[in-house]
Amino acid sequence: MKIKSRYLLIESSGGKELIEKAVSSFIGENGISQFNFKILFQFRGKWVAKCYLKGVEHIIAATALKSKEKGGPVLVRVVKISGTLKALIST
Numbered sequence: 096m097k098i099k100s101r102y103l104l105i106e107s108s109g110g111k112e113l114i115e116k117a118v119s120s121f122i123g124e125n126g127i128s129q130f131n132f133k134i135l136f137q138f139r140g141k142w143v144a145k146c147y148l149k150g151v152e153h154i155i156a157a158t159a160l161k162s163k164e165k166g167g168p169v170l171v172r173v174v175k176i177s178g179t180l181k182a183l184i185s186t
Contacts (some may be wrong), residue, residue, distance in 0.1 A: 099148040102183040106141050109164060114142060117171050121157035138184055141174060162174040
C-alpha cells in the first residue's frame with residue numbers, strides 16, 4: 096500500500112525556524128517522524144513543505160495555534176494544500 100503525501104504552502108512571518116518550532120511543539124519529534132514532515136524550499140516568500148496525508152490536519156492545527164513568539168505576535172498559516180508540487184506552485 097502506497098502512503099499518500101501532500102504538499103503544503105506555508106506563510107510565516109518568522110521564517111523556516113518558526114514553522115519548525117510550531118510543528119515541533121505541537122506534535123513533537125515523534126509526530127514529525129510519523130507524518131514525515133519536511134520543509135523543502137522557499138517559493139515567492141512562502142515555504143513549501145511535504146507530509147503524509149494523515150498529518151495534514153495536524154500541521155494545519157500546529158500552524159494555526161502559533162500566535163506569539165518572544166512576546167510578540169507572529170503569523171504562521173497554511174495557505175494552500177495540493178497532491179502535486181506542480182499544482183501547488185502554479186498560482
